[in-house]
Amino acid sequence: xxxxxxxxxxxxxxxxxxxxxxxxxxxxxxxxxxxxxxxxxxxxxxxxxxxxxxxxxxxxxxxxxxxxxxxxxxxxxxxxxxxxxxxxxxxxxxxxxxxxxxxxxxxxxxxxxxxxxxxxxxxxxxxxxxxxxxxxxxxxxxxxxxxxxxxxxxxxxxxxxxxxxxxxxxxxxxxxxxxxxxxxxxxxxxxxxxxxxxxxxxxxxxxxxxxxxxxxxxxxxxxxxxxxxxxxxxxxxxxxxxxxxxxxxxxxxxxxxxxxxxxxxxxxxxxxxxxxxxxxxxxxxxxxxxxxxxxxxxxxxxxxxxxxxxxxxxxxxxxxxxxxxxxxxxxxxxxxxxxxxxxxxxxxxxxxxxxxxxxxxxxxxxxxxxxxxxxxxxxxxxxxxxx
Amino acid sequence: xxxxxxxxxxxxxxxxxxxxxxxxxxxxxxxxxxxxxxxxxxxxxxxxxxxxxxxxxxxxxxxxxxxxxxxxxxxxxxxxxxxxxxxxxxxxxxxxxxxxxxxxxxxxxxxxxxxxxxxxxxxxxxxxxxxxxxxxxxxxxxxxxxxxxxxxxxxxxxxxxxxxxxxxxxxxxxxxxxxxxxxxxxxxxxxxxxxxxxxxxxxxxxxxxxxxxxxxxxx
Numbered sequence: 001x002x003x004x005x006x007x008x009x010x011x012x013x014x015x016x017x018x019x020x021x022x023x024x025x026x027x028x029x030x031x032x033x034x035x036x037x038x039x040x041x042x043x044x045x046x047x048x049x050x051x052x053x054x055x056x057x058x059x060x061x062x063x064x065x066x067x068x069x070x071x072x073x074x075x076x077x078x079x080x081x082x083x084x085x086x087x088x089x090x091x092x093x094x095x096x097x098x099x100x101x102x103x104x105x106x107x108x109x110x111x112x113x114x115x116x117x118x119x120x121x122x123x124x125x126x127x128x129x130x131x132x133x134x135x136x137x138x139x140x141x142x143x144x145x146x147x148x149x150x151x152x153x154x155x156x157x158x159x160x161x162x163x164x165x166x167x168x169x170x171x172x173x174x175x176x177x178x179x180x181x182x183x184x185x186x187x188x189x190x191x192x193x194x195x196x197x198x199x200x201x202x203x204x205x206x207x208x209x210x211x212x213x214x215x216x217x218x219x220x221x222x223x224x225x226x227x228x229x230x231x232x233x234x235x236x237x238x239x240x241x242x243x244x245x246x247x248x249x250x251x252x253x254x255x256x257x258x259x260x261x262x263x264x265x266x267x268x269x270x271x272x273x274x275x276x277x278x279x280x281x282x283x284x285x286x287x288x289x290x291x292x293x294x295x296x297x298x299x300x301x302x303x304x305x306x307x308x309x310x311x312x313x314x315x316x317x318x319x320x321x322x323x324x325x326x327x328x329x330x331x332x333x334x335x336x337x338x339x340x341x342x343x344x345x346x347x348x349x350x351x352x353x354x355x356x357x358x359x360x361x362x363x364x365x366x367x368x369x370x371x372x373x374x375x376x377x378x379x380x381x382x383x384x385x386x387x
Numbered sequence: 388x389x390x391x392x393x394x395x396x397x398x399x400x401x402x403x404x405x406x407x408x409x410x411x412x413x414x415x416x417x418x419x420x421x422x423x424x425x426x427x428x429x430x431x432x433x434x435x436x437x438x439x440x441x442x443x444x445x446x447x448x449x450x451x452x453x454x455x456x457x458x459x460x461x462x463x464x465x466x467x468x469x470x471x472x473x474x475x476x477x478x479x480x481x482x483x484x485x486x487x488x489x490x491x492x493x494x495x496x497x498x499x500x501x502x503x504x505x506x507x508x509x510x511x512x513x514x515x516x517x518x519x520x521x522x523x524x525x526x527x528x529x530x531x532x533x534x535x536x537x538x539x540x541x542x543x544x545x546x547x548x549x550x551x552x553x554x555x556x557x558x559x560x561x562x563x564x565x566x567x568x569x570x571x572x573x574x575x576x577x578x579x580x581x582x583x584x585x586x587x588x589x590x591x592x593x594x595x596x597x598x599x600x601x602x603x604x605x606x
């Protein structure tokens with residue numbers, strides 16, 4: 001177990017980076033440190049392998065104050081993964097993974113065996129990748145090697161500093177899944193720094209949320225989501241969620257995307273016979289009446305027209321009924337469906353801010369839109385190699 | 388042309404001796420220069436005092452600007468004449484390019500590589516020897532190569548303070564008005580420089596491939 005007691009960090013220029021930090025990192029758990037940039041999450045993590053030393057306070061690993069330990073020795077017993085991966089370009093993949101065992105002077109046979117096992121474990125066949133060089137691997141593969149390297153000397157503690165942030169979304173997902181899978185077998189004490197709330201929720205056993213060098217809230221992901229301690233936490237969860245929403249394929253469609261843009265319309269001056277002809281041709285049972293300025297005047301149904309058909313000289317303007325419901329451009333589809341549902345409408349015109357007619361939402365158009373969107377709503381399959 | 392060939396056939400032991408002296412002069416200067424400049428370069432990379440770096444680079448630059456003839460002449464009252472002062476003078480010239488390239492080579496090593504080395508428990512000495520030095524070898528080698536070519540050409544002047552070498556042929560040739568002697572000395576120095584440049588170039592290329600896998604071999 002790792003314990004931070006009253007840790008403060010003040011830099012020479014007077015910047016108070018960490019303010020009285022008291023934390024506990026439980027053994028065999030993934031603890032995620034999260035917060036906006038500059039909140040001190042990385043600084044906090046680096047206290048544990050003495051890349052950073054506290055100005056005051058104690059860092060205890062299994063009850064031992066690490067200030068009494070040789071930092072180089074300490075680091076060899078703690079795995080370390082960073083965002084830029086930092087593989088050594090002049091060593092092949094096997095050599096890279098075997099770095100810490102060699103520093104610890106393991107014998108060659110044991111080192112080689114461990115390296116091969118680890119490469120296979122992170123999904124890189126050691127017979128294929130062992131002799132390659134880092135520049136020959138994709139970003140995702142490099143970070144797999146980075147993870148294998150951190151595990152090489154079988155440390156109890158692994159520090160991960162935004163390890164997946166620089167990867168493309170697919171590789172990132174894969175590596176997160178992989179980490180969760182590995183952790184089920186390995187039960188390491190993992191301290192994971194990120195600024196991505198989705199990542200934190202996905203992998204964390206415990207989340208520590210930080211801001212301006214202070215711990216704002218600590219708890220299980222579910223607890224933090226359900227009971228955010230204050231507005232900052234709420235915003236941090238919320239804003240992050242919204243940000244992701246924008247690039248999300250599940251976003252709520254707008255009426256503009258769903259509407260039919262060329263519904264059957266008619267000018268108000270048309271005669272009734274013409275109207276019937278038109279409805280016949282286009283196989284519809286009603287017409288929207290739109291004037292030359294694209295203003296929506298009303299609608300006529302085929303029953304109304306047939307009813308008045310005997311009176312020659314009448315135009316559709318005389319028999320049309322006003323359109324009572326419409327929806328503004330930019331509204332969401334659920335809003336439109338709500339209106340259609342509560343007023344038993346078979347269709348709903350979309351108009352812009354100048355009252356001009358833009359298109360028509362019909363039940364058919366909604367179904368058609370869903371049919372187009374549905375295939376992409378199935379999460380992409382995640383079994384391909386990230387090359 | 389006849390005089391040229393007959394000179395070579397008659398005097399080839401002298402020519403070989405001059406060539407040998409020239410090689411000894413140039414390479415001892417470069418090797419000693421490397422032994423001095425590389426560690427100083429590394430110290431400068433790790434020095435936290437900015438002005439020390441400025442001063443060292445200033446002094447190394449200064450050596451480059453002293454005219455070689457003047458430098459050789461200055462060394463006579465201090466060290467007398469012969470090989471020793473000549474090697475010292477050439478060594479002073481070799482410092483700057485090697486120093487600069489060592490310094491730049493170390494700075495070219497990716498920050499992420501250094502961070503991960505430190506975080507995994509490399510001591511400073513291990514980082515230097517196993518990470519930074521191998522990765523900057525191509526740079527250092529290129530500094531050595533540039534220096535070698537210069538030094539071989541400047542070493543012809545060393546004969547003026549009695550250090551011998553191919554310069555001796557040129558100086559003697561001037562004295563006895565024998566153009567073929569001057570030619571042999573000059574061409575010999577040029578060929579030597581070209582051969583050294585070629586061989587060191589090959590070595591540099593090999594080191595780049597061996598230690599700096601930056602070429603995009605990815606699929």
